[in-house]
Amino acid sequence: MMEVLLRLLVTQVILLALATSFVSCYDPNPLQDFCVAASETNRVFVNGKFCKDPKSVTANDFSYSGLNIARNTTNFLGSNVTTVDVNKIPGLNTLGVSLARLDFAQGGQNPPHIHPRATEILVVTKGTLLVGFVSSNQDNNRLFYKVLKRGDVFVFAIGLIHFQMNVGRTRAVAFAGFGSQNPGTIRIADAVFGSNPSIPQEVLAKAFQLDVKLVRFLHIVFGPPLW
Template identity: 75%
Template sequence: MEGFLRFLAAKAILLALASSFVSCYDPSPLQDFCVAVDDANGVFVNGKFCKDPKYVKAEDFFTSGLNIAGNTINRVGSNVTNANVDKIPGLNTLGVSLVRIDFAPGGQNPPHTHPRATEILVVVEGTLLVGFVTSNQDNNRLFSKVLYPGDVFVFPIGMIHFQVNVGRTNAVAFAGLGSQNPGTITIADAVFGSKPLITPEILAKAFQLDVNVVRYLEARFSSNYDRHY
């Protein structure tokens, strides 16, 4: 009897773990495809409405332009070109998307998170220093590595991560993300450029800064100057 109870307990734990893994990703499709369609008069749903399958076309699964370098003349020296469900409606419910990231020499994709996706990145040109920081429970460890063309690096879901071009020439990388709409939270933009602004005294204590420094940063990040996505 005791052995049977242990078996049931183990089975319950495995089922709980399986359920938690499933809930971490976009819902699985219940048909061959569910091409997104925008309906301004529709009820809000978690994702996109599905186009009637009989009206689906090849163009719903297609986009172009990832061969074109993005404009890196901005404050961080990088540009992200998305191929997500907003560009490819056929990605709806499929739990995957793609980005191209261009870097000027010294440019960076500043510290950010994707709340809904793991990211796997491959360098195709140039030299990148990449890394991510683990959670508080893991003492905020930094894992970083210099990548060259053909190298691949994974950023776990939700972790703060970054990429910096440490070479003397332009750099290009492509990244796959485990969501049709992974979301991006750029840390500096979110903390110092929120709407409305976070009370400066709160950030001054959190970052151990003079409150006037915080006011300066909020003035910079809350302006409409070249927010990075």
């Protein structure tokens, strides 16, 4: 009887250990100093990219130039986001960070959007921005917002809808850091009204309590019109 209980206990410990190992290996830490992303497919594949031979890595694989240059904001949003992620700096692969410069014309905005894979921390370096995010449905969709001036910092949690808008009398500039090498961006209006193929008009009309004609117009504005 004691032997049976002992075997049962050992089995439970082994199963627990296996379960724990599966959990801990969900997003493992890098096992090497770096894994510079390579375009060739005959390399080692790590975290969505192929690794360059470490012997052929140079300092250029870890650098990017030009974030000091103001970007063109003559578009309907009056803003420009310059993302520096793993696609711009191959050396960011597996390191879990990236960066962006945000330029705003007077009245310009970075419209409501989410980053599905990263938390964002933003610092204003010029001008005045109104920033905010909306909590989840479980938290009653509360809006947290604040006016930021030069040197002020704000944090946006991963996956939450957030925005930035220039409310000052001059151009505004901010820099954002992300907790992912490839945070991704989903602009809400573009995704909902400009998807490909389009979400049926009847679905959006009922979801947003809008007239179908207005939904059709929004499809035209944000993407190709529905059938």
